[in-house]
Amino acid sequence: MRITQGCFSFLPDLTDEQIRDQIEYILSREWAVGIEWTFEPHPRNTYWEMWGHPMFDLKDAKGVMMELADCRKAHGDAYIRINAFDSSRGWETVMMSFIVNRPAQEPSFRTWRQEVDGRAMRYTHEMVGGMPG
Amino acid sequence: MNEMSKSQITDAKKRYAAGVLKYAQMGYWDGDYQPKDTDILALFRITPQEGVDPIEAAAAVAGESSTATWTVVWTDRLTACDQYRAKAYKVEPVPGTPGQYFCYVAYDLILFEEGSIANVTASIIGNVFSFKPLKAARLEDMRFPVAYLKTFAGPPTGIVVERERLDKFGRPLLGATTKPKLGLSGKNYGRVVYEGLKGGLDFMKDDENINSQPFMHWRDRFLYCMEAVNKATAVTGEVKGHYLNVTAGTMEEMYRRAEFAKELGSVIIMVDLIIGWTATQSISNWARQNDMILHMHRAGHGTYTRQKNHGISFRVIAKWLRMAGVDHLHCGTAVGKLEGDPMTVQGYYNVCREMHNPVDLPRGIFFEQDWANLKRVLPVASGGIHAGQMHQLIDLFGDDVVLQFGGGTIGHPMGIQAGATANRVALEVMVQARNEGVDIANEGLEVLRKAAKWCKPLEAALDTWGNITFNYTPTDTSDFVPTASVS
Numbered sequence: 001m002r003i004t005q006g007c008f009s010f011l012p013d014l015t016d017e018q019i020r021d022q023i024e025y026i027l028s029r030e031w032a033v034g035i036e037w038t039f040e041p042h043p044r045n046t047y048w049e050m051w052g053h054p055m056f057d058l059k060d061a062k063g064v065m066m067e068l069a070d071c072r073k074a075h076g077d078a079y080i081r082i083n084a085f086d087s088s089r090g091w092e093t094v095m096m097s098f099i100v101n102r103p104a105q106e107p108s109f110r111t112w113r114q115e116v117d118g119r120a121m122r123y124t125h126e127m128v129g130g131m132p133g
Numbered sequence: 134m135n136e137m138s139k140s141q142i143t144d145a146k147k148r149y150a151a152g153v154l155k156y157a158q159m160g161y162w163d164g165d166y167q168p169k170d171t172d173i174l175a176l177f178r179i180t181p182q183e184g185v186d187p188i189e190a191a192a193a194v195a196g197e198s199s200t201a202t203w204t205v206v207w208t209d210r211l212t213a214c215d216q217y218r219a220k221a222y223k224v225e226p227v228p229g230t231p232g233q234y235f236c237y238v239a240y241d242l243i244l245f246e247e248g249s250i251a252n253v254t255a256s257i258i259g260n261v262f263s264f265k266p267l268k269a270a271r272l273e274d275m276r277f278p279v280a281y282l283k284t285f286a287g288p289p290t291g292i293v294v295e296r297e298r299l300d301k302f303g304r305p306l307l308g309a310t311t312k313p314k315l316g317l318s319g320k321n322y323g324r325v326v327y328e329g330l331k332g333g334l335d336f337m338k339d340d341e342n343i344n345s346q347p348f349m350h351w352r353d354r355f356l357y358c359m360e361a362v363n364k365a366t367a368v369t370g371e372v373k374g375h376y377l378n379v380t381a382g383t384m385e386e387m388y389r390r391a392e393f394a395k396e397l398g399s400v401i402i403m404v405d406l407i408i409g410w411t412a413t414q415s416i417s418n419w420a421r422q423n424d425m426i427l428h429m430h431r432a433g434h435g436t437y438t439r440q441k442n443h444g445i446s447f448r449v450i451a452k453w454l455r456m457a458g459v460d461h462l463h464c465g466t467a468v469g470k471l472e473g474d475p476m477t478v479q480g481y482y483n484v485c486r487e488m489h490n491p492v493d494l495p496r497g498i499f500f501e502q503d504w505a506n507l508k509r510v511l512p513v514a515s516g517g518i519h520a521g522q523m524h525q526l527i528d529l530f531g532d533d534v535v536l537q538f539g540g541g542t543i544g545h546p547m548g549i550q551a552g553a554t555a556n557r558v559a560l561e562v563m564v565q566a567r568n569e570g571v572d573i574a575n576e577g578l579e580v581l582r583k584a585a586k587w588c589k590p591l592e593a594a595l596d597t598w599g600n601i602t603f604n605y606t607p608t609d610t611s612d613f614v615p616t617a618s619v620s
Binding site: 001003004005007008009010011012013018019021022025041042043044046060083084089090091092093094095096098099108109110116119121122126 | 189225293296297301303304333338352357360363364366367368369370371372392396397398488506507554557558559562564565569570587612
């Protein structure tokens with residue numbers, strides 16, 4: 001199944017040119033750019049692995065594209081996302097996040113239901129497939 | 134009215150002799166008063182009865198919203214009454230509207246109880262709106278000093294934390310209200326929720342009058358909606374939510390419903406504005422205690438916010454709600470079926486989202502407001518909007534908004550999932566285009582048409598609603614610019 005996290009998952013996968021355009025936008029807002037990757041795209045898996053520190057003070061998208069190429073080379077079968085961070089007071093958070101790499105075979109999630117008091121239910125989502133051997 | 138009757142009588146014997154004085158004579162008008170940083174300020178639009186001097190009318194507003202009664206009372210002299218009197222300090226004719234005046238009133242901070250919107254409203258709107266010498270009165274704007282704001286906890290979650298909790302960044306959130314809003318059984322209702330969420334929405338929503346009617350008991354609704362939310366999370370890999378409306382007849386019952394929503398793992402609950410200020414502050418405290426996002430549906434506000442000459446502007450309601458502490462607030466769409474001039478609506482959004490509001494008369498912001506780090510409220514645009522307006526909505530409101538397409542999702546010719554997908558694709562493609570530098574206000578429709586070539590649901594949405602607009606003249610507009618209507 002196609003996991004639809006990030007702000008462009010309903011579009012066809014972005015080309016490198018389209019990714020570069022979004023990075024230019026991020027840099028024009030003076031946000032820092034971070035690359036993160038994971039084999040476990042569970043909706044509650046907050047902390048993907050950082051591909052180095054977020055890149056601060058960048059002027060050119062080229063630097064990010066080179067890092068992305070290296071990350072893809074190392075983790076081509078992982079999910080990779082690009083995050084933009086705004087350090088200005090009152091935000092100080094991720095302002096944008098989008099997936100730029102997906103495994104050929106995406107995992108899915110199984111819902112476990114546990115019947116508890118009354119008719120209430122406890123739900124747990126377990127990832128199925130996707131983890132590298 | 135001569136000049137004498139406009140100024141305060143300073144001779145104590147004359148001032149406190151039994152009988153009736155003009156409010157200005159009693160000291161409720163001071164044209165030289167310089168508001169203090171710690172004063173609460175209010176701007177009223179007043180329409181005095183024929184023959185009533187606007188300055189005396191303004192003094193009456195200040196008087197009746199602070200210490201005055203209709204006659205002199207000697208017991209004033211037991212108090213530091215000069216400081217307790219609110220002061221009308223400026224009166225200006227409303228541009229282009231003969232007979233109406235803007236009157237500015239300053240209130241000393243001691244007049245208000247800390248952390249209580251009930252007390253603010255009882256003072257500021259308690260009495261004056263029925264006052265006979267005024268034909269009509271409207272509370273247009275207020276300024277709250279930092280000292281007072283710091284007595285409120287504000288939104289329990291706020292935009293930043295909500296986005297982090299939901300893992301959704303860089304685009305507006307998408308929602309839809311379940312329709313028909315009355316009559317569905319819990320099981321059928323949950324079906325609509327599942328289809329919408331699976332199709333691409335972040336949230337589904339109870340409508341304002343879905344509580345616990347004979348056709349659907351509230352527990353049934355909560356159980357089926359959470360099944361739908363969890364199932365949709367599993368098939369998309371995204372965090373999903375449904376605003377479970379906990380509005381009920383008593384506070385005890387609201388807490389009971391909120392607790393059940395929490396037990397079931399809901400990320401968000403909702404209440405209607407008609408529960409009142411005290412109930413809102415109470416449920417806000419509960420939400421803060423339980424990591425719950427609190428959605429506020431502004432049910433009923435149109436009874437007092439819509440007409441320009443009488444009532445309360447929604448920008449004041451929005452300020453009170455940010456203080457009382459809600460996370461989501463319906464603020465209008467400008468382009469949809471419900472009342473709202475675009476710039477006036479943008480003014481409400483700025484009140485909700487900014488940490489500092491400068492004076493902005495075309496958007497109806499009369500006072501500078503420092504929000505003292507009170508969290509940001511996420512505005513909600515809902516009511517008669519569809520995918521074909523995506524470029525206008527993003528151009529007007531930016532990323533920090535929930536766009537809710539109820540009919541525009543559920544009424545889609547290919548079904549609810551397709552309706553949701555059409556909206557999500559329209560949203561993402563428009564954000565992408567804007568970031569790439571496309572002038573979406575003018576070229577947005579082209580962006581949508583291009584995406585419709587590969588997205589059938591979007592094509593069908595544009596074919597069905599592409600030409601639907603709600604072009605009526607708004608009633609609540611700024612007095613300082615010509616009103617533009619968005620087509």
